[in-house]
Amino acid sequence: MSRFSILLAGHIAPTPALIAAVEGTRVIAADDGLRHAAELQVTPELWVGDFDSSPPRPAIELTSLPREPYPRDKAMTDGEIAIEAALTRGATGLLLVGALSGPRSDHAFAHLILALRYAARGVDVELFDGIERAWPLGPDRRAFDLAPGMQFSILKFSDLSGLTISGAKWPLDAVDLPFHSILTQSNEALGPIAVTVRQGTALLVAQADPKVR
Incomplete structure (x- = not known):
């Protein structure tokens, strides 16, 4: 690449x-x-x-x-x-x-x-x-190597369908969310997380690990 x-x-x-x-x-x-x-x-x-x-x-x-x-x-x-x-x-x-x-x-x-x-x-x-750090999200399951306790949010740019978050304090399983929902604000990683968005436009924004800044 x-x-x-x-x-x-x-x-x-x-x-x-x-x-x-x-x-x-x-x-x-x-x-x-x-x-x-x-x-x-x-x-x-x-x-x-x-x-x-x-x-x-x-x-x-x-x-x-x-x-x-x-x-x-x-x-x-x-x-x-x-x-x-x-x-x-x-x-x-x-x-x-x-x-x-x-x-x-x-x-x-x-x-x-x-x-x-x-x-x-x-x-x-x-x-x-x-x-x-921030990354665009899509329908493919994507893993992110976040340290325990790191804060992250999903920023939505449309309605989302099938949002799944694992490895977080507040996980979600194939949830549909309207654009105006702030449910995805300020989550906390328990360690590495994985995120999937079946349909819609969003980014993951996460704190950089302070130990490796």
Whole structure:
């Protein structure tokens, strides 16, 4: 699998776990996401965006970085452009870094939508900022190696059918939930968990294990 890390402008904690996750991947920076490169100890192969929020003076070792500028008035976000650039270069897996928070909540929401979109196209997608991790969910049973006591939630983007959660303090067995239900908020792992969504659109958001941050 060709795995790319996409550096986005949201907040990150450059923990050992995040640095290890990015290590060995190919890296593309989206606009102000470039500021994460130094603390993650990587040099992107490409920097894209309209550069309206990028650092005015990137680190000296990044001044020769290949750039693809775009107009500010455009139909795609900088993160979307970076993801498409990765796919053009053969990406089959994406690690979205700095996607889960930031100075604008609409940007974080857009990143969640993008994660769901590309996962639906068969791309392996993970979001990680050093503090929280997130993964799109689907009809295939998926296991997640969470430590006992770790908090997690299922974020719904539609009504869900056949939601099953095992290995949690509050398990569910093939439950149907409307979009407006908050039943899946703030669950607790007893150890590794498994989640299946027979039909619907959702993500799992979990705390990173503090012992390996």
